[in-house]
Amino acid sequence: MSHQPQAFEGLRLAGRRLRHPERTIAVVDHNVPTSDRTQPIEEPESRNQIETLERNVKEFGVPYFPLLSANQGIVHVVGPEQGISLPGMTIVCGDSHTSTHGAMGSLAFGIGTSEVEHVMATQTILQRPAKNMRVIVEGVPGHGVSAKDIMLAIIGHIGTAGGTGHVIEFAGSAIRGLDMAGRMTLCNMSIEAGARAGLVAPDETTFEYVRGRPFAPKGEDFDRAVAYWKTLSTDEGAHFDKEVTLRAEDISPTLTWGTSPETVLPISGTVPDPAQEPDEARRTQMQRMLDYMGLQAGQAISGTPVDVVFIGSCTNSRIEDLRAAAQVAEGRKVAQGVRAMIVPGSGNVKRQAEEEGLDKVFLEAGFEWREAGCSMCLGMNPDRLTPGQRCASTSNRNFEGRQGPGGRTHLLSPAMAAAAAVTGCLTDVRELV
């Protein structure tokens, strides 16, 4: 999977071709506007990047979903949706959240530009073996608790360096119980836990998800593939370099309060007090986060007013995510003064949501219903926060300025984001559903 123009330039300069274009897919996502697509793209740099990609895919014969295709979307949503990402594969892309595809039971990770070029030219990649880590979540998540809450709780537990140098396997009954969208949310944010990749062993849920997708094997081929995929699970008694276990019952709807994904709180919690932190470096950092986020130590996080709500990104923009948000939005109105936007992860997600009438639910409630793309997940296209704006966001990164300079991001689940939209403040979604 690729959107790196310099990688193509490198091939061209060296007179090389793609070794296997038929094992490659190109998509535009990062820099596309998510407003009306029939209009020309206004920002010259974005337009140039897209035009360059289109020239490159033509010249090198790379399969490509153009901007106006219904299949266009965020590459990490499109791959699984099209049956391109399958169990047992090794999948790489020049973007760290490639880990998302690990939900299929594949080894999927982000690589740098010259590695993209290397893969395109040789269909191989040089890697040192990663260490392995198992994160086990047992039990049944409570009402209003989604995969996003589980993942935020995991990151809060192990920290943003907890998975460094490792590939994480997510296991346990709570993980088995998740649908594919939920597993993708988990694997997506493995990166925020410091890991190289995350994955879930393929099982019946996976096979049923893959069945019938456009590029997935069909008929007898499918059965042969499943027979192979069933051999992929971790062996009984396999060694893990690191193992962590959580109980799903202990996890509440969770969100971040600071500018690092590990700064998590249950929605019922209060903002931590730097004065209680013994380590000086951490204390200073916490204070800086509070200042940046415009929060006071000890304040209840619930009830904090928001300006913007963003439901989208490769973490949470699948049909299941939109259904969860719509369930909260239905029959309610977006609070006065809040801008709330829904950005489906792909053209197909958008179409399916429209078939299910979700667009109406959102539009009637006062949400914006936009075209597929990365949108406000990163400040690289016209959708961005202005300084000081507070955003309830279903994306994966809350670093300073990530959603626009000076913007304040709280990471949370789609249902929690919808709850923030309709109440105008960070709210426990369990009070609404």
Add this chain to the structure above:
Amino acid sequence: MEKFTTLSAIAAALPEANIDTDKIIPARFLKTTQRTGLGQHAFDAMRYREDGSENPDFVLNRDPWRKAEILITFDNLGCGSSREHAPWALLDFGIRCVIAPSFADIFFNNCFKNGILPISLPRDVCERLMDDASMGENARLTVDLARQVVIRPDGEEVAFEMDPFRKHLLLEGLDDIGQTLQHEQGITRYENRENQEKSWMPSIHID
């Protein structure tokens, strides 16, 4: 990738530690679609004044260092973001060799990938080479990779360490891809076997 054998060139001194990749190439230039052309933005903040004109005090804006192909700095060169645009920008400016007491890991690797030779030498040696580099037109250093020496203007030779495999790649001008393709037969054998065993693997074609 261009071979790196012997380089006899103007050296410029940038006596600073922790020159990060953002200093080498600021983030706002990353939207480009090319790896060539970044040289004009290399060291942007140090090189240009606010009105866009050149800062005459900056070494790379002065003759003869405008034509420098060797850059000498202090510790931890290339720290910060892992952007490969940093070596691209240096290369496009014309730098083929960087000398410092230490380098940030990823930057160090990225230099090799792009045919730039990073040489690590003790700080006092770097200081002496910086003195050499201040001698205007005579600020020529010679780097002989095969013999692993830097030759100072007065003829003194300073030896440096180098991983033999990386040295081989630079001397032959083999980038990672060229090197992998030396194993083409093995790759093909593997692919043939996989194609038989997993004939259900999809081929992607889009009209």
